[in-house]
Amino acid sequence: MRGLYSLHLHNPVICRIRNALIGIFLLLFAAVILFPMIYMVAWSFGPDREMAANSYSIFPGIWTLESYYAFFAKSEYTVRWLYNSFVTSAAVMVSNVIFASMAGYAFAKISFKGSRPLFSLILVAMMIPYQVTQVPLYILIVSRLKMGNSYAALILPGCATAYNIFLSKQFFSSIPSALIESAKIDGASQLRIFYNLVLPLSKTVLAVMAINTFMSNWNTFFWPFLVTSKEAMYTIQVGLKTFRFANGTRLSPMMAGATISTLPMFILFFSLQKYFLEGVTIGAVKG
């Protein structure tokens, strides 16, 4: 966007100074916003000690790895929690990319009886707050199906979310129908059209869907907390919350735990930044 800010063509120095001032302000404000994260990472390298009343400042005095050892040593399940989170998030991600995108494609490009009412049902479901379904879902999974403390309980309910079906339908609708019709005339089946023609055109939206699904499942606390009672089945978020109460007075091991739980997301973010940021606007603009 050009034109909002004056370019000060008669005096480019003013323009430079102005941008420098804005830049400094933005950096300072970013530092405030990022401060909790910085604090978390910095103190995760602090010593595994009870904090005396006035012994901690913004950064730890001693930098060591002992709090990370403590986090893994305090509970025999720490590694297991990370593993559980990974398995759950990956499974939900893969099934959403396959099943939600197939459904989205059908709603966008295959004309079949009943597609409109079914899709409206999906739209309605997107608007219902999760509190409405949480109790019946809990009764269904834990009391009726006896699936508490299992991967099935963690994975199944999120396997094809209404949002992902909606998101992919919106995207597939923008692919020209003529392209698909001509493939049909050449005798290609819908499955081949979907796999060989549509999916290659949709890499970005699929990547966004995969990343968002993985991240929200990695970070989710509520559902895993409800359906797991055995420590061995906790996800890292649930584990971190219970760890909090066990070690309430020790800052650094707590921060080490929080850092470890966030680290995979930071790594993903830095390597796939484009898709994260795209994911924000894909839902907003198309919705």
Add this chain to the structure above:
Amino acid sequence: MKKHFHVKRETVDGYLFILAAMVIFLVFTIYPMVSAVTTSLKDYRPFGSEWVGAANYKAAVGNALFLKSVKNTLVYTVATVPVSLAISFIVALLIMPFKRKTQSLFKALYYMPAVASGVATSVVWLWIYNSAPSGLFNQIMSILHLPAQNWLSSSRTAMLSLIIMSLLGGHGTHIITYIAALMGIDSSYFEAADIDGASFFQKVWYVVLPLCKPTTLFLLVTGFINSFQVFMNAYMMTGGGPDNNTTMIGLLIFNNAFVYGKYGLACAEAIILACLIACMTAVQFRVMGDNVEY
């Protein structure tokens, strides 16, 4: 006489494509939705629930704590969402004069807190709000020559603490959305404004803000919807205390369901929440939606 049904190939394909997703969707979303309605009309017991009609709804609406939680949620929402939008709009605006690479850097910096989980963020903020004089916020207070506070456990500051935490907690998605909206504004608008001799602030007020209205409406509506379902902060930070001053609807429903086992009441409250959100959204579209084009 035999009659041949000729089912269209398209229809078969369509249903095969949606089959898996629909089975999951019907079992794990639609069935619970319907079941929430029936459960809300019952006194739920594992065996032999009793129909009680609207009793749960009456109990919910007549309950002072429920009304308080609605009020708390409203206060929290009104104090956080509009301010967050204002901050995000300003930051997005300030990012605009930079080159693409610098813009990406700022976008990444401001979006980063959004990738951390609610549990991890809460754990950090618990320490920042530590009530000892050495707690980080209390150190800042002492620099300002103000008395140390019992941030999370005093009824004067508990809600304020949650609001501050939300406002300093990053506005990544809002900022990114606003930037996308700003990029979409055609520069001819500004050329016209320049010819009229408009100042920077006039351009922002008369050109940029009105053109961003659809985005603002979208962010406001989704912001309110999300904020009304908030659960994590109250649960992790204050437990709803002190004296239920930070009990949000989400936390109350959770407690009624999974601490006290009152499934019927919890479902009734959740459905009231859904209706509240629907009404609020309708009102927002009414008030702001006129002359917004999509």
